[in-house]
Amino acid sequence: MDAFTQEIIAVDDQYYLPSFGRRTPLVIDRGEGCYVYDKSGMQWLDLLGGIAVNVLGHNNEALSAAICEQSKRVIHCSNLYYNEPQAQLAAKLCELTGYDKIFFGNSGAEANEAAIKLARAYFYQKGENRFGIVSANQSFHGRTLATLTATGQSKFHKGFSPLPAGFSTVPINDIEALRAAVTPETCAVMLEPIQGESGVWPLTTDYLQAVRQLCDESGILLIFDEIQSGMGRTGSFLAAEISGVKADITTLAKGLGGGVPIGAILATDECASGFTPGMHGSTFGGNPLACAAALAVLDEYDRLDLMANAKMAGEYLQSALLALAAEGLGIAEVRGAGLMLAFDLTEDKAYALKDELFAKGVLVNSCTPRTIRLLPPLILNTEQVDDFVTILRTCLSAE
Numbered sequence: 001m002d003a004f005t006q007e008i009i010a011v012d013d014q015y016y017l018p019s020f021g022r023r024t025p026l027v028i029d030r031g032e033g034c035y036v037y038d039k040s041g042m043q044w045l046d047l048l049g050g051i052a053v054n055v056l057g058h059n060n061e062a063l064s065a066a067i068c069e070q071s072k073r074v075i076h077c078s079n080l081y082y083n084e085p086q087a088q089l090a091a092k093l094c095e096l097t098g099y100d101k102i103f104f105g106n107s108g109a110e111a112n113e114a115a116i117k118l119a120r121a122y123f124y125q126k127g128e129n130r131f132g133i134v135s136a137n138q139s140f141h142g143r144t145l146a147t148l149t150a151t152g153q154s155k156f157h158k159g160f161s162p163l164p165a166g167f168s169t170v171p172i173n174d175i176e177a178l179r180a181a182v183t184p185e186t187c188a189v190m191l192e193p194i195q196g197e198s199g200v201w202p203l204t205t206d207y208l209q210a211v212r213q214l215c216d217e218s219g220i221l222l223i224f225d226e227i228q229s230g231m232g233r234t235g236s237f238l239a240a241e242i243s244g245v246k247a248d249i250t251t252l253a254k255g256l257g258g259g260v261p262i263g264a265i266l267a268t269d270e271c272a273s274g275f276t277p278g279m280h281g282s283t284f285g286g287n288p289l290a291c292a293a294a295l296a297v298l299d300e301y302d303r304l305d306l307m308a309n310a311k312m313a314g315e316y317l318q319s320a321l322l323a324l325a326a327e328g329l330g331i332a333e334v335r336g337a338g339l340m341l342a343f344d345l346t347e348d349k350a351y352a353l354k355d356e357l358f359a360k361g362v363l364v365n366s367c368t369p370r371t372i373r374l375l376p377p378l379i380l381n382t383e384q385v386d387d388f389v390t391i392l393r394t395c396l397s398a399e
């Protein structure tokens with residue numbers, strides 16, 4: 001580790017609240033396309049993309065220009081007034097997804113918190129006492145009190161009792177378990193169409209369709225958390241599109257601003273009627289800078305045909321990983337769609353493998369002791385996949 005890296009880590013250790021288990025000695029100085037660099041010029045292939053955020057890669061010219069230009073007009077204005085980028089982005093995202101209404105926040109957790117509030121408010125407006133949220137085991141929905149309670153992993157609950165009431169979880173892809181968990185007090189089912197944080201676990205098309213039917217029969221709402229799986233990462237704008245299922249509320253964040261913080265909830269007109277003026281709000285949410293960035297991101301999706309690239313590069317990467325698995329190099333399973341992929345090792349060696357890949361110039365995420373997760377920029381090309389696979393083969397062969 002060089003002296004500069006050492007110094008920054010020391011300052012951070014002294015002053016930054018110890019909430020992240022930062023174990024990789026990398027101070028990112030700049031990025032270009034799918035690569036990041038430290039101050040000394042060392043290069044890494046970024047297959048994590050800021051955890052599914054840097055959809056355009058780093059230093060995208062159009063995104064930087066849009067941010068610069070908007071910053072010279074107005075960076076922020078209160079939501080007591082209107083602003084053009086917000087109105088344009090609202091229209092564009094609704095048209096793109098088929099939803100009627102949108103609300104902008106600043107992060108994924110905030111979007112999910114708003115979705116939970118909207119679901120409860122919807123039934124409040126109808127005079128019905130429904131407040132329960134059923135989510136999935138191994139899900140991840142964020143770090144606010146409501147969203148961490150919806151998160152089906154007890155490690156995220158520890159230390160924060162008492163948790164808000166009305167939350168329960170069920171195993172994924174088990175419609176009977178969900179049916180049994182829905183009570184007269186349930187207001188919504190909240191699911192990630194592909195679970196991300198816990199290791200990329202897709203929900204089956206049959207299950208998603210059965211969940212939609214169950215919600216309709218029970219008169220309750222369906223919320224899809226597409227914060228990680230959305231924004232074209234799987235090859236379609238929303239991952240749930242593949243199953244033909246549309247939720248009443250869908251949440252987005254991560255890639256939406258290409259790195260500028262912004263989150264959104266999309267809702268049907270019927271469901272959006274849950275909020276009346278004053279019931280929800282945000283100082284920063286949907287500010288002109290963030291919305292101008294998101295508009296530039298969406299324009300780049302069209303210009304570069306990024307969803308098609310996510311599908312193509314994802315399939316190429318997935319088959320290369322399956323080929324490595326077939327070679328008996330210690331890969332047990334490959335999961336995911338498009339550029340939302342994970343592979344399990346046959347042994348608990350994911351942390352060591354992540355470190356070896358780092359040493360050889362590649363950034364990945366080890367989301368469990370056995371699982372490596374890949375969420376690269378959607379501009380990833382096949383040469384970069386080949387480079388990664390060559391390095392990965394070297395690491396796995398050395399085992």
Ligand SMILES: Cc1ncc(COP(=O)(O)O)c(C=O)c1O
Pocket residue numbers: 051107108109110112140141142143192196197225226227228229253254
């Ligand atoms: C599916 C999902 N929902 C919600 C969140 C929380 O988003 P944020 O960290 O922006 O609050 C995440 C973050 O990883 C996520 O993957």
